[in-house]
Amino acid sequence: MKFPCRLDKFVSNVGELPRTKVKSLIKKGNVAVNGLICKKNEQQITASDDITLNDKPLKYLGKRYFMLNKPQGYVCANHDELHPTVFDLLDEPNLKDFHIAGRLDIDTTGLVLITNDGDWSHQITSPKKQKFKTYLVETKEIITEEALFDLRQGVALHNEKQLTRPAQAEALGKYALRLSICEGKYHQVKRMLAAVENHVVELHRENIGGIELDNDLEAGQYRPLTEHEIRIINAI
Known part of the structure; x- marks a missing residue:
């Protein structure tokens, strides 16, 4: 995954969820960026940002x-x-x-x-x-x-x-x-x-x-x- 990237792409990839479902979760306020609810699918994030889904952290593990x-x-x-x-x-x-x-x-x-x-x-x-x-x-x-x-x-x-x-x-x-x-x-x-x-x-x-x-x-x-x-x- 290359950074910066869209919030919905990150959540879909790391959370292993369909992009359509992710967009719905973001719209409902289930996703936070650095502790703040974010409802913008296109929000650009970096590898250092803290992303949570339903209060659970989503961590990109990098190159493996x-x-x-x-x-x-x-x-x-x-x-x-x-x-x-x-x-x-x-x-x-x-x-x-x-x-x-x-x-x-x-x-x-x-x-x-x-x-x-x-x-x-x-x-x-x-x-x-x-x-x-x-x-x-x-x-x-x-x-x-x-x-x-x-x-x-x-x-x-x-x-x-x-x-x-x-x-x-x-x-x-x-x-x-x-x-x-x-x-x-x-x-x-x-x-x-x-x-x-x-x-x-x-x-x-x-x-x-x-x-x-x-x-x-x-x-x-x-x-x-x-x-x-x-x-x-x-x-x-």
Whole structure:
């Protein structure tokens, strides 16, 4: 949320109420600004103003950042009519303005970053920033040295004119590898493995731009990012 902003927008956002209902509450005198009843929807307020609704304070919590260990079966979306979303796993107030910085497929597990800071998430998602995302990949076929070489050089994806950018690829076993990419094309890891005549069986993200998934987080659990982790993304 950017300040200054309209009073009705603030109350609607922080109070998680429809704007039409908020306007009615303001008109009835249920909202106060710095202790004084305010009946003007368009009243401009700042982050330092004290706003109350029915004598209860409404506090904008500022920019917030979370890491989540996404389980299978959840989609990375704010709303979905068919599946539960990662936001269903967050027990936090005022999530209306939050978004996902780097989505995962419904069957992919691991690190998801959720924030209401658009500038910060842009550092992750912008192709120009080239932030690496690291995945643990279990494959159907044996991983060959030739496949690793091709992944490190860049491979041709179906319906793509240019090769993928060079990836970091490390074999962890006959059917497992760690793959780091700095792009975010649709189903990219799965398509890259298909390009080297293999198939992804399981996919788990463990790192985004230097932020490592906390090993203490079970599937479905989350925690706020530390100040250090937040700064990592903004580092050049």
